[in-house]
Amino acid sequence: MRPSRLSSAQRRRGGSLWLALLTLVLAMYLTILPIPGWPFDYQPPWVVLALLFWCFAAPSRVGVLVGFCVGLMVDVLTGALLGQHALSLSVTAYLAIMLRARIRIFPLWQQTFFVWLILLVERLLTLWAIGATGQPMPPLTYWTPSLIGLFLWPFMSLLLTPMERRVGPR
Amino acid sequence: MLRSAAIKPLFARGPSPTFRVFFAALTALGLIVADHRHQHLEMVRSALAFLTYPVQYAANQPTELVRTTREQLASTHELRVENAELHRENLLLKARLQQFEALEAENIRLRDLLGSSLDLGERVVIAEIMSIELAPYRQQVMVNKGTKSGVFIGQPVLDANAVMGQVVRASPFSSVVLLITDADHALPVEINRNGLRTIAAGTGLSQELELLYIPKNADVRAGDLLVTSGMDGRFPAGYPVARVTTVRQDPDNPFTTVIAAPTARLDRSREVLLVWNLSETSRQQALAGDATKARGSQ
Numbered sequence: 001m002r003p004s005r006l007s008s009a010q011r012r013r014g015g016s017l018w019l020a021l022l023t024l025v026l027a028m029y030l031t032i033l034p035i036p037g038w039p040f041d042y043q044p045p046w047v048v049l050a051l052l053f054w055c056f057a058a059p060s061r062v063g064v065l066v067g068f069c070v071g072l073m074v075d076v077l078t079g080a081l082l083g084q085h086a087l088s089l090s091v092t093a094y095l096a097i098m099l100r101a102r103i104r105i106f107p108l109w110q111q112t113f114f115v116w117l118i119l120l121v122e123r124l125l126t127l128w129a130i131g132a133t134g135q136p137m138p139p140l141t142y143w144t145p146s147l148i149g150l151f152l153w154p155f156m157s158l159l160l161t162p163m164e165r166r167v168g169p170r
Numbered sequence: 171m172l173r174s175a176a177i178k179p180l181f182a183r184g185p186s187p188t189f190r191v192f193f194a195a196l197t198a199l200g201l202i203v204a205d206h207r208h209q210h211l212e213m214v215r216s217a218l219a220f221l222t223y224p225v226q227y228a229a230n231q232p233t234e235l236v237r238t239t240r241e242q243l244a245s246t247h248e249l250r251v252e253n254a255e256l257h258r259e260n261l262l263l264k265a266r267l268q269q270f271e272a273l274e275a276e277n278i279r280l281r282d283l284l285g286s287s288l289d290l291g292e293r294v295v296i297a298e299i300m301s302i303e304l305a306p307y308r309q310q311v312m313v314n315k316g317t318k319s320g321v322f323i324g325q326p327v328l329d330a331n332a333v334m335g336q337v338v339r340a341s342p343f344s345s346v347v348l349l350i351t352d353a354d355h356a357l358p359v360e361i362n363r364n365g366l367r368t369i370a371a372g373t374g375l376s377q378e379l380e381l382l383y384i385p386k387n388a389d390v391r392a393g394d395l396l397v398t399s400g401m402d403g404r405f406p407a408g409y410p411v412a413r414v415t416t417v418r419q420d421p422d423n424p425f426t427t428v429i430a431a432p433t434a435r436l437d438r439s440r441e442v443l444l445v446w447n448l449s450e451t452s453r454q455q456a457l458a459g460d461a462t463k464a465r466g467s468q
Contacts, residue, residue, distance in 0.1 A: 025225065032229045032302045040306045064190040068198065076218040077225060079312065079339060079346040080305040082211050083201030090198065094191035130307075133206045136353035136374050138307040 016167035017061045020054040024070050027051075032077050041141040044148045047074055047085075048092060048122050052115060053156055055096035056104070057163045067093030081133055088125035092118055108154055115153045119146040209323075212339070216317070219341030226302055226312070226344065233301035293446040294328075295319060299439065300344065309335075309352035309376060313442055316343045321444060324404055328443040332410040332433035333357070333398060337444070349436055350411065351376055359411050360399040364389055367399055370411055370430060376437050379412050381428035390417050390428055406447055 027046035035043070051070060054062035071086030078085075095118050103114050123146050130138065185193075205211045297315035304310045315321050317340045325337040327347045335355065339346040348355055353374035359381075360367045366389065369382045384390055394414040400407025412430035420427050 028222075029225050029229055032226060032304075034229075034233065034301045034303050040303055064187055064194050068194040071198070072201075072218065073222055076215055077222045078303070078305045079308075079310055081202055082205040082215060083198040086201065087195055087198035090191055090194035094187055094194075097187050129202055133202065134354075136307055142307075 016058050019167075020058060020062050020066070023050050023054065024066075028070070028074060028077055031074065039141075041139075041144050042148070043145065044152055045119065045122070045145040048089065048119060048145075049149055049152060049156065051089060051093055052096050052118065053160065053163075055093050056100055057160055058167050059097050059100055061167075062093070063097050064090050064093045067091075081129065081135070084126060084129040087129060088122045091125055092122045095121060108157060111157060112150060112153045116146060116150040119149045122146075212323070215339065216341045219344070223341070223343055226300065229302050230300045230314075295444045295446075296441050297321075297444055298441055304346065307374070309349040309355075309372060309374065309436070310338075311335075311347050311349065311442075312344055313347055313444075314344055315444060316341050316345050318342050319444075320446070321345045326405045326445045328409060328445060329434045329436075329439040329441070330443075331435060332412070333405060334434045334436060334439070334442055336404065347442070349376075350432060350434075351379060351436060356382070357405055357411070358399045358401040359396040361390065361414075362395040362397045362410075363391075366390070367401065368396075370396060377431050379430045379432060381414075381430060382425075384426040384428050386419065386424075386426055388426060390414060390426065392417055395433075396430055406445060 024047065027050040030043075030046040047070060051062070051067055054066075068086050068090040071084075071089035072082070074080070074085040074089070075082050099114060099118075103111050106114070120143075123143060127138070127142065201211065295315065297313040297319075300312045300314050302312050304312060313327075321337055321340045323337055323340055325340075327334045327336060333350060335347045335349040335352070337345050338348040349372070350357060350370065351372040351374070353372050356369050356371040358367065359370045368384055370379045371382055372378075373380050381390070381396075392414050396411045396414065398405040398407055398409045398411055410433050412432045414428060414430045416427075416429045418427040418429075
């Protein structure tokens with residue numbers, strides 16, 4: 001097919017992948033950006049939230065593979081064990097894709113609760129990888145990013161519907 | 171064309187998400203095991219580091235900007251004071267260096283007489299710490315020199331005052347340094363006062379080291395300086411590491427509990443020194459050269 005005959009919807013969906021990748025790279029940037037006086041444990045889980053958002057908005061584009069690749073990048077960026085975040089983020093993407101159709105029709109508070117569960121699963125898998133490889137155990141504040149994500153999700157879900165209308169399946 | 175591309179196919183083509191996540195999880199587990207147990211993945215990591223370096227570079231920029239702005243806003247008076255201070259320090263160091271060179275020469279001669287091995291010296295390169303959040307709960311920093319500058323895994327890293335840590339990951343343009351205070355790090359040290367050899371292990375806290383297996387009757391006092399013993403063949407011998415802060419006898423502990431504070435400014439240094447030991451062959455060449463010189467002078 002020649003480029004001129006691409007339908008506008010298709011072009012928009014092609015653009016959605018770039019937009020998603022851009023947001024994900026931005027999320028990685030925010031993850032490693034040091035902010036004075038703002039400890040790491042009290043920062044939102046940028047990458048996980050961005051990944052969840054795009055798995056919900058454009059599941060045909062962003063899924064397990066993107067989650068895996070992003071996780072690998074985060075591992076290299078933060079000097080963590082290779083595969084640690086790749087594991088947790090690909091499972092996160094999978095859960096988001098599988099639960100998406102169900103969660104989207106829930107009222108907002110239930111939807112947020114399920115998102116929180118996914119965030120907890122992500123934390124749990126990373127913790128398991130840390131424990132299984134004998135790295136030092138993190139303190140209890142390790143779990144705070146999931147709580148921050150819980151409070152951020154309602155605002156993100158406001159963006160979700162317009163974005164879905166633009167790029168997602170109809 | 172029958173089917174317009176704008177209509178989303180009812181059934182997704184390709185492997186199902188369940189298959190994909192199974193495959194992804196298996197791969198990730200394989201990577202974790204391979205990276206944890208063996209050191210085979212450094213190539214993969216370096217290749218990926220090429221992709222991630224721009225992000226790290228960008229993340230370092232805000233801090234860099236603040237730093238340069240502050241430098242430019244510094245008043246002439248401050249600069250003059252700093253200059254005078256540096257001048258004085260330089261003079262002091264030069265004076266000490268003269269003495270040091272004489273002592274080193276003497277030391278080499280004496281060691282030569284004893285026929286024992288010697289550490290002739292090291293090559294040093296200055297690297298800058300990048301302000302990047304690395305894996306939390308670990309004591310690690312990233313520096314802006316990599317394998318392109320000859321950095322290798324296991325290389326000792328010092329700051330102006332003392333030992334900081336060692337390189338654990340080296341990519342082309344940057345490398346990750348594990349600090350001596352990380353809970354996974356330990357290095358052999360000796361007490362400068364009496365030569366008692368021990369191991370200084372990190373605790374995961376940024377200003378604390380613990381000395382392992384110190385007998386109850388050992389001669390350790392608060393204020394003792396710990397220096398590297400060089401027993402590991404990794405850190406050059408004789409560099410300061412830490413100063414003992416507390417010596418405590420816990421009834422439930424068969425050994426003395428000794429806590430020391432690192433002398434390196436682990437959380438404040440901006441520049442670090444990467445050290446290359448002179449290799450065994452060059453050391454021998456130097457020894458041989460010294461021997462011929464000694465014979466010539468006789």
